[in-house]
Amino acid sequence: MKTRIPLLIASAGAIALTACAPTDPYGNPTTGGTQMNRAQQGAIAGAVVGGILGATRDKDKNDQGKDAIKGAIVGAAVGGVGGAILDQQQKALQQSxxxxxxxxxxxxxxxxxxxxxxxxxxxxxxxxxxxxxxxxxxxxxxxxxxxxxxxxxxxxxxxxxxxxxxxxxxxxxxxxxxxxxxxxxxxxxxxxxxxxxxxxxxxxxxxxxxxxxxxxxxxxxxxxx
Structure with missing residues (x-):
């Protein structure tokens, strides 16, 4: 049961960010009244995956909550970078x-x-x-x-x-x-x-x-x- 608690917390917390985000008239997630860009979406997705991996790949078996948080932070960074690159490539294509x-x-x-x-x-x-x-x-x-x-x-x-x-x-x-x-x-x-x-x-x-x-x-x- 201890193994599952931090996993569920990490997953639920990151997913809640998406669920609670406002949406535009077409159902797209928005932030601050403007549509969420792909870097932000990638960061949230990365946080979910990173949190899950952080909890399930715990090495010390003693503090899975911290491992889940660390995984979520790393995952958010990686996902955010990937989303930002796609944003950049899309804009470059459209301009050229x-x-x-x-x-x-x-x-x-x-x-x-x-x-x-x-x-x-x-x-x-x-x-x-x-x-x-x-x-x-x-x-x-x-x-x-x-x-x-x-x-x-x-x-x-x-x-x-x-x-x-x-x-x-x-x-x-x-x-x-x-x-x-x-x-x-x-x-x-x-x-x-x-x-x-x-x-x-x-x-x-x-x-x-x-x-x-x-x-x-x-x-x-x-x-x-």
Whole structure:
């Protein structure tokens, strides 16, 4: 029972920080009336994990409360740094990309860069056009400036055509995008490609506008530390 008490206190205390934080109209946590940034979110998440590890990995078996607190402090520092780096990388990408059709989103534990078909490809083609290549080289420079991450390139299509055709097209498009990133200096060891075909739509395929949103390539940037 003594082993569990500090563990529960550390976990509950850190989680309570999140639960008690005010939220904006969309349910996002806020602090001081402004939306909580990723560094703050990372610090809270790190405190939770650090507190748990501090309690469960106690060495002296005598003062797990202190071990949980130490773990929470270290975890908060590490998580805060990771969140701050993602914030910085997101801002740098948004500032360097001069294309309003490209969407950069910070999900807290990774960044996603969503590029529509119109930015990259002609209809039913997997060859990246000139503007798309320019944008991808900009992204490659950013990835080289922030090297501690892996990159997943995911191709998507709408539901028009056969499932086999869409799967093949999505895979070829993902490989084309990845090829330009590596040509821009990104290590191939960091990059993987996947085709999802029409299996993960971002919008309804019942309208032309929805199908256009579904024809896209996503670049997922996942920190490794």
């Amino acid at each position: 990309l001069n294309n309003p059709n490209i969407r950069v989103v910070n999900h807290g534990s990774y960044l996603s860069v969503t590029m529509p078909e119109s930015t990259l490809f002609a209809t039913e083609s997997a060859a990246v056009g000139a503007q798309g290549q320019n944008d991808l080289y900009i992204i490659a420079r950013n990835l080289n400036q922030y090297p501690n991450s892996t990159i997943q390139v995911v191709g998507h299509t709408d539901s028009t055509g056969s499932a086999a055709y869409n799967q093949d097209l999505s895979e070829r498009r993902a490989r084309s995008v990845a090829g330009i990133l590596t040509a821009g200096g990104v290590s191939s060891n960091r990059v993987t490609t996947t085709g999802r075909g029409s299996s993960q739509p971002a919008a309804s395929n019942d309208s032309a506008a929805g199908r256009a949103q579904n024809r896209r390539v996503e670049i997922l940037i996942i920190p490794t530390r």
